[in-house]
Amino acid sequence: MGQLDGKASIVTGGGGEIGAAIAKGLAREDSRIAVCDIKAEAAEAVAADIRAGDNEAVSCRLDVTSEASWRDALCEVERRLGPLDVLVNCAGLFASDSYTIADIPLEEWRKLHAVNLDGTFLGIKVAVKAMGTRPGSIINIGSIVGSFGARSGPAYGTSKGAVRALTVQAAASCIAMGSNVRVNAIHPGYVLTDASLASALKKLGSRERAEKAFATRSPRNRLLHPEDLVGAAVFLASDASKMINGAEILVDDGLSTQMPGDSFGREI
Numbered sequence: 001m002g003q004l005d006g007k008a009s010i011v012t013g014g015g016g017e018i019g020a021a022i023a024k025g026l027a028r029e030d031s032r033i034a035v036c037d038i039k040a041e042a043a044e045a046v047a048a049d050i051r052a053g054d055n056e057a058v059s060c061r062l063d064v065t066s067e068a069s070w071r072d073a074l075c076e077v078e079r080r081l082g083p084l085d086v087l088v089n090c091a092g093l094f095a096s097d098s099y100t101i102a103d104i105p106l107e108e109w110r111k112l113h114a115v116n117l118d119g120t121f122l123g124i125k126v127a128v129k130a131m132g133t134r135p136g137s138i139i140n141i142g143s144i145v146g147s148f149g150a151r152s153g154p155a156y157g158t159s160k161g162a163v164r165a166l167t168v169q170a171a172a173s174c175i176a177m178g179s180n181v182r183v184n185a186i187h188p189g190y191v192l193t194d195a196s197l198a199s200a201l202k203k204l205g206s207r208e209r210a211e212k213a214f215a216t217r218s219p220r221n222r223l224l225h226p227e228d229l230v231g232a233a234v235f236l237a238s239d240a241s242k243m244i245n246g247a248e249i250l251v252d253d254g255l256s257t258q259m260p261g262d263s264f265g266r267e268i
Contacts, residue, residue: 002030003238008081010034010074012064012123013091015042017193018141018226020049022088025230026237027055031086034077036062038091056081064091064119070126083134086237087127089120090141094195095153109155116159117166124170128181136181139236140167141229144187144252160187164248171246182245186232189252190217191224218253 009026013019015037027033027050035050035057037043043059050057058080063069078084093115099108120140127138145153146160164185171183190196192214200210215221232249235241250256 002028003234003240004029004031004086007031007085007237008034008077008083009086009088009237010036010077010084010123010127011088011090012036012062012119013141014046014059015039016090017195018188018191018229019088019090020046021226021230022090022141022233023047023057024050024053025227025234026086026088027053027057029234029238030055031237032081033057034073034081035059036073036077036091038063062091064089064122065114067122067126070122074126074130078130084127084130084136085134086137086139087123088139088141088233088237089123091119092116092141093156095156099154101154104155112155113159113162116156117162120163121166124166124183128170128174128179131179131181133178133180135242137237137241138170138181138183139233140183140185142167142185142187142248144189144250144256146187147256167248168246175245182236182241184236184241184244184247184249186229186236186249186251188229189224189250189255190214191226191229193226217255219255219258220253222253224251224253 009031011019011023014023014035023033023035035043035047040061047057047059060073060076062073093112140163142163143160145157146164167183167185174181197210200213204210215223229251232251
């Protein structure tokens with residue numbers, strides 16, 4: 001029996017590298033998983049991998065920016081897995097290019113906030129209503145960039161900063177309305193994914209050089225992988241964290257404890 005035995009969980013952005021790692025990690029602890037993503041084929045591929053490991057998983061197409069899509073997805077998930085216990089709001093976008101606050105197009109600004117902030121808000125709204133008075137856990141995936149500056153991504157940074165505030169406000173609102181749903185956040189450091197490594201690859205040419213440069217963003221010069229977020233997600237989803245609400249867990253190898261040095265990300 002795993003730590004999440006029998007709990008039904010939705011992971012948004014589950015077709016991406018971070019979402020997939022979290023979905024598979026929750027499944028290993030015997031949660032029944034709904035892998036949700038706007039890319040239905042990617043979501044199903046992850047669900048198939050989970051089922052191949054003898055765990056229960058379904059997939060569902062979900063556009064997190066649409067409240068109607070959220071309602072439809074939740075109905076489908078509850079029909080197939082039963083009442084929702086856990087929601088991981090992992091769907092997110094990076095900036096499509098490097099912008100300053102002076103030149104970022106309004107369209108780009110709105111696009112990132114629609115997914116990173118509005119998508120998280122809609123997930124909380126729909127999940128809290130569905131969970132009712134039952135205990136539930138909502139986990140928002142933010143970023144340490146929400147607490148510090150992002151030199152080339154003001155829209156990404158502000159959207160993740162807003163997720164920090166939303167997490168606290170949602171937790172407080174659930175308490176006020178008599179809900180037993182907990183809302184917490186995980187704030188990763190610089191996680192190595194194909195998307196996050198793309199800009200370094202463009203500048204440095206080889207993956208080996210790009211990963212070496214990427215590692216300089218950690219105070220211990222080591223890489224943070226999607227799988228490194230699983231432990232925090234399992235903890236917040238489980239009853240072991242039943243008294244934790246409105247909290248933040250930093251998974252950044254201690255980066256947020258450091259004053260930025262001149263060498264941080266120098267090659268990137």
